[in-house]
Amino acid sequence: MRTVAQAFGRIPDKHVLHLAAIMLFFWAICDGIASFIVPIVLVERGISGTVMGLIIGSSSFAGAIFDLVLCRLLPNTNFRRIFIATILLSALFPLILWKGTALWMFFVAMAIWGLYFDLYRIGTYDLVSRFTKDGDYASRFGVLQVMISLGILLAPFLAGFLMDGATVGSRPFIAALIFLAFAGLFCLVLIHATAHSARYTATSIRTSIGIFQELRIWRRLSDRLLPVLLLTLMLNVMSGFYWTIGPLFAETFESLGRFSGLFLAAYIAPALVVGWFIGGVTRRYGQRRTAVAALFVGSLILTGFAF
Numbered sequence: 001m002r003t004v005a006q007a008f009g010r011i012p013d014k015h016v017l018h019l020a021a022i023m024l025f026f027w028a029i030c031d032g033i034a035s036f037i038v039p040i041v042l043v044e045r046g047i048s049g050t051v052m053g054l055i056i057g058s059s060s061f062a063g064a065i066f067d068l069v070l071c072r073l074l075p076n077t078n079f080r081r082i083f084i085a086t087i088l089l090s091a092l093f094p095l096i097l098w099k100g101t102a103l104w105m106f107f108v109a110m111a112i113w114g115l116y117f118d119l120y121r122i123g124t125y126d127l128v129s130r131f132t133k134d135g136d137y138a139s140r141f142g143v144l145q146v147m148i149s150l151g152i153l154l155a156p157f158l159a160g161f162l163m164d165g166a167t168v169g170s171r172p173f174i175a176a177l178i179f180l181a182f183a184g185l186f187c188l189v190l191i192h193a194t195a196h197s198a199r200y201t202a203t204s205i206r207t208s209i210g211i212f213q214e215l216r217i218w219r220r221l222s223d224r225l226l227p228v229l230l231l232t233l234m235l236n237v238m239s240g241f242y243w244t245i246g247p248l249f250a251e252t253f254e255s256l257g258r259f260s261g262l263f264l265a266a267y268i269a270p271a272l273v274v275g276w277f278i279g280g281v282t283r284r285y286g287q288r289r290t291a292v293a294a295l296f297v298g299s300l301i302l303t304g305f306a307f
Contacts (some may be wrong), residue, residue: 036160095173142274
């Protein structure tokens, strides 16, 4: 009988990203379920709104710290090892959230959340850079984003349906871990599928440089990327608003019952459509112009929440 490595070891490079997209789809469901129930769990444990904001915000702070540390600890990028670490840390997050009672445990969970989300992005960038031709990056990321968005779209529905009425219960946590197990299975398949690929070659180990030299490099890059960094900042602020307040706000829609996740699902839904044609749009109008225009139009639409 053929082994998994033999069955998947010779697939074309263009199908590697499809395999990764399936893995990220299941991972996104797990992460989406956990993201949806985080604020609800914190409120259930008697944590005030202000402290809840500090706890959830600490995940971004931890992610920023890990960005500084990871560039020192990782001599090269290797999406296979990075994805394995992402899967393992993604299992710890819902487990700690599920059983956590002390305040410090929630801060630890948020730190793990920030770390594995950073690893997911690094692994995705490394994978796409290895298996994508120049000029096709937007299209490839678009396909991956469609699958990730589909997973995040389904997650609030599943979380809301599995909750025990107004309380979280245990079923959302169990469901998140089951979907993560499927992601881990496809991660192993991806590892076997890329083991013999010509594009999977070890990246040369970068020369060790000092922290101050590293910061000077970051400063030069930030000068060139300042408009993009500001745009990303505003986008993350809006996204943070939805994933922090959104689940609690959705719970006020009593008429939706178990389908309260529809509120956050509507926020994710457009990505399912945009991801398929974003490559053509950016090739015609440019990536920066497309991003700025999309953020401007989206922000105008969101002003309707004031009413």
